[in-house]
Amino acid sequence: MLKVEKLNKSFRTPAGDVHAVKDVSFSTNSGQVVAIIGASGSGKSTLLSLVGLLDTPDSGSIDVNGAALASLSAAGRTAYRAKQVGFVFQSFNLVPNLTALENVMLALEFAQWPSAERETRAREMLSMVGLDEGKADRRPAKLSGGEQQRVAIARAFAAKPELILADEPTGALDRATGQKIVALLRDAAQSQGATVLVVTHDEKVAAQADRRLEIEDGVLTEIA
């Protein structure tokens, strides 16, 4: 269970201070897919950075299953990200000179999974996202956009994290593929028991989520 309370984050810019996230509070349950909708510059990516421990909040708290994360050290945040957080990016962000299988195994290596189990787990995850065996040994450049995003989802879920953060996961895909990807995220969240936070500006993607939150000028509100 993810619980965020009174989260604040400001940035200093040449144009003045920008309060990107203002007193944001929300909570989610395991296996739930939560969509955060917002226009460009609304603060949704900043919120994702804070929840994913990529950045530190100015104030507020983030708890996952009772563990307070906001006060973790840099090393602690890295270790937590490796084991308990999975990321899915808009532009996939796979390592280009590694195969699909190696990209998934990378997350398992960082999460310090036993070496002997990594390949089996990676193949299992690629199979789960519907990537056939023949494509496991292909490099990202030899895969379609949808296939690359499937590899990214397999990578995100590989180490059995508690939290999956997806930043515009369908932004670089056509509508049909995008819908399949969101469905895949939803299925994976349920089968793996992870909370999925999807940031999107696409209403149709958001409509597939269990809950929808809207962020505007850093302020988060629940959409009924």
Next chain:
Amino acid sequence: MNALRRGVKNAFRNAMRSVGVVLILGVAIALSISMLVARDAVTNKINAVRSTTGTTVTVSPAGFFGFSGGGTPLSETAVNKLLSLPNVTSVQESLSQDLTSNQTSLKTPTPTGFLGRHFGQGASFGLGGSRQSGGFTIPVRVIGTNTPGTAVTGGANGGGTEKLVAGSAFSSTSTADVAVIGQTMATKNNLVVGSTFTAWQHTVTVVGIYSSGSTFADSEVLMPLATVQKLASAANQLTGATITVNNIGNVTSVSTAVAKALGSNASVTNTVQSVQSELSPLNSVKTISTYTLVGAILGAAIILLLSMLMIVRERRREIGVLKAIGATNRSIVSQFAAESTTFTLLGSVVGLIFGVIIANPITSALVNATSSSSTTGFVRPGFGGGGFGGGGNGFPPGGNHPFGGGFGFHAHAFGSALSDLHASAGWSSLVLAFLAALLIAIVGSAVAASTITRISPAEVLRSE
């Protein structure tokens, strides 16, 4: 696949760039290796020459110029006192005299030659030769010595190869009218042990005959120092002394003490000084190779550093992603260090092959370039082999003639120091090259590592 394997794999990610970086590194490392090898070869040669350098200080009258004379004779009393100086083990004294045909019955075996006739035309030359009706003749050189044992084994004559072939040497304190003569002189004058000749109107008995293998060294006459001083009316006079020092480290200090003791009338030279001046081209090569070595290593390190910085900059987003999904700074730095080390190792292999191939030509080129500029003021034509009034065949070598035998020997040593130089890559050079390559890889990775640690994973989301 761990970070190290990923790093090695990444080194081949962009084939064109990898080949370029490896080739440039290879050239820099080849230059480093060739400089290292050149430096080693020169250092070994310098050490070899130094180890064979004698521990002697040579004294001659200031302004003394071989056959030409010149200078005021040294005082035997003053030279004898040098034995009490610290670190001096022995003092060999000699008095050289050139006898004209009016002063001796001996005939010189050295032909006058065209140059001898030419230089002998002017009496003002003062060569000591005699002008007969037919022209100029070479004088007979008599060397009075207090170390006849050493003289016939290379002391007074300086050649180092003289050996008694008949009879015996006289004693060091002898005052008898006896002589040990060179084989060429003996043959020319039909002399054997027991024969006599005249010098300064005195009858001198041949007690021994030596041979050195050199026609000119074998044209001289060795006699007891006291006898020559007496017959030549040169009591207490010397034209040369050779002081032996206990070890090479004390040669310079003894040389200074001798110069101080004898004052301005004496010219004092030592083997260390001579060798140092002879070795100066090699020292120059050593200095050049050291600077070039450092420059090449720095160049290679800068090339790798810039390449790695460019790669890190290019993969900034990828580094952010790796950090976002849980990679530690250490893991990413290890990956880039492995990539940098792969470039360096490949560059080292290329560099080693080219370095070993070009080491010898570069060493030779450096030595030749340096020595050709240094020899100009060193070798004086007409002294070593031209024959100064001596039949065109050369001045006889002699320890008492700093501008004759000394030059001949030094010129030879100098020449051989350079010509015998051979560059080869020893294990020590290869280990040093490996350490240099490691240093290059570390420097190349370090700055990249510092950039890597500053990359924030949040940049990935911001740039999406």
